[in-house]
Amino acid sequence: MSPKASLLVNGPGELWGWARPLCRVMSLRGWTVSIHLLPCPFASGLESEAAARIPGVSSVKGPEGPIKTLISLMAHKADLVVQLGGDLAFGRAMAAFQSVPLACYSYGDKKGLSRCHMVATAFDSMASSMKGLVSVTGDLVSDGLDMDTHRSPWSDYPGDRLVFFPGSRPSIREAAREYLVETVSILRSMREFQFVSLLSPFSLEEEVKRWEERGLNPFTGGTGAVLEGADLAVTQPGTNTLELMHRAVPALVAVPFSFIRKIPLGGLKGMVLSLPGGAALKEKVLRKKAANRRGYLAWPNRISGRELFPEMVGDISPQDLAKGIDRLLRDRDRLEEVRGALRAMAPGGSPASIFCDGLERLIIK
Numbered sequence: 001m002s003p004k005a006s007l008l009v010n011g012p013g014e015l016w017g018w019a020r021p022l023c024r025v026m027s028l029r030g031w032t033v034s035i036h037l038l039p040c041p042f043a044s045g046l047e048s049e050a051a052a053r054i055p056g057v058s059s060v061k062g063p064e065g066p067i068k069t070l071i072s073l074m075a076h077k078a079d080l081v082v083q084l085g086g087d088l089a090f091g092r093a094m095a096a097f098q099s100v101p102l103a104c105y106s107y108g109d110k111k112g113l114s115r116c117h118m119v120a121t122a123f124d125s126m127a128s129s130m131k132g133l134v135s136v137t138g139d140l141v142s143d144g145l146d147m148d149t150h151r152s153p154w155s156d157y158p159g160d161r162l163v164f165f166p167g168s169r170p171s172i173r174e175a176a177r178e179y180l181v182e183t184v185s186i187l188r189s190m191r192e193f194q195f196v197s198l199l200s201p202f203s204l205e206e207e208v209k210r211w212e213e214r215g216l217n218p219f220t221g222g223t224g225a226v227l228e229g230a231d232l233a234v235t236q237p238g239t240n241t242l243e244l245m246h247r248a249v250p251a252l253v254a255v256p257f258s259f260i261r262k263i264p265l266g267g268l269k270g271m272v273l274s275l276p277g278g279a280a281l282k283e284k285v286l287r288k289k290a291a292n293r294r295g296y297l298a299w300p301n302r303i304s305g306r307e308l309f310p311e312m313v314g315d316i317s318p319q320d321l322a323k324g325i326d327r328l329l330r331d332r333d334r335l336e337e338v339r340g341a342l343r344a345m346a347p348g349g350s351p352a353s354i355f356c357d358g359l360e361r362l363i364i365k
Contacts (some may be wrong), residue, residue: 003363004032006078006094010086011040012202013168013239015047018084018105020054021143025352027056029360034076037062038086039069042169044202073097079363088112101362105140105355106130117362120355122242125303135358138351141239142246148222154229159192160329163226163249164216165235168200170207172236179258181214182318183325190326198226232329234321237297241309245300248342250335251309252324253298256316304345308338 005026009019015037023033035051037043043063051060061072073094083091083104092115095102101117109130113119121127122139154161166176184195197216199208211218219226223240227233227247234252235241244251296302298309312324328335 002030002032003079005080008036008083010038014085018140021352023056025356034059046202137355143352145224148224150221150225153196153219157194160231162195163230163233164197183321186322241298245342246346248339250338253309253311255313
């Protein structure tokens with residue numbers, strides 16, 4: 001009988017970047033894999049449908065409220081619980097109730113890791129910030145990129161190939177749309193280029209249509225497909241900067257303060273700041289935090305300890321951004337240097353397979 005694994009997945013990023021490649025590898029090794037979608041304030045509502053399309057998934061549960069989620073987890077039999085993001089209270093409760101091992105994959109330290117039978121992360125620099133014994137298995141996101149087999153959006157049009165990452169949250173993409181219309185218009189006066197706006201695979205058809213109507217060339221076929229052949233990306237901080245690293249695509253990281261009220265916050269702080277008058281308070285809090293920040297925002301910069309991806313944070317106008325893009329594209333030597341550094345940082349092998357090796361050892365013991 002094949003072993004049964006329950007993957008507890010927190011949000012759209014963890015589902016597509018982590019669970020998708022892990023499910024494929026585990027199913028090929030004979031596991032029966034179930035996905036349980038945890039409550040997530042940043043969910044799009046399309047995660048359940050998307051999870052059901054992932055190769056190797058036998059069933060999908062959730063998302064529901066916290067109490068119903070716990071009841072569902074207790075009722076589902078498994079030989080192993082694997083938590084990918086979110087509050088570890090869910091994974092700990094399920095594993096304890098069923099007396100099975102609990103494994104967790106994380107990019108950083110979090111409450112409850114010491115109660116896990118296995119903790120894995122992507123890079124040594126991430127492991128150094130986490131307490132206890134941590135296995136560095138590599139970045140699951142890199143395996144996910146190989147699953148993006150959609151046809152490339154690029155044409156033979158002359159000029160550089162530019163990818164815009166307008167954000168994973170609908171509210172931020174909404175704020176970014178007109179900003180990018182103006183940025184593209186200004187950049188057109190400076191140089192020839194073709195571009196794609198990479199939208200989330202969880203974007204609604206209505207949203208994609210709005211981007212098409214504004215001439216922003218939306219693409220939902222997956223990051224791996226669009227990065228093949230790209231010369232430069234313009235992005236916000238997040239997991240997408242790791243995807244760029246794995247495909248050795250240079251990037252400009254931009255955090256315009258004009259979007260700052262749209263940045264979602266989770267937990268109690270997010271609830272408080274969502275009350276009337278909270279938007280202005282949120283802007284004040286985030287501006288102060290940005291002004292006092294130390295270190296880098298983009299993962300490749302944090303891992304390498306140097307600014308491979310230039311970071312623009314503050315009151316950035318579309319003209320400022322267009323000038324920054326043009327300046328980077330003109331510096332060919334710098335772009336090639338960054339590509340070389342990114343290639344050196346991205347390890348070989350299959351992180352999902354390495355992680356799965358460790359999971360199999362848990363149930364053999």
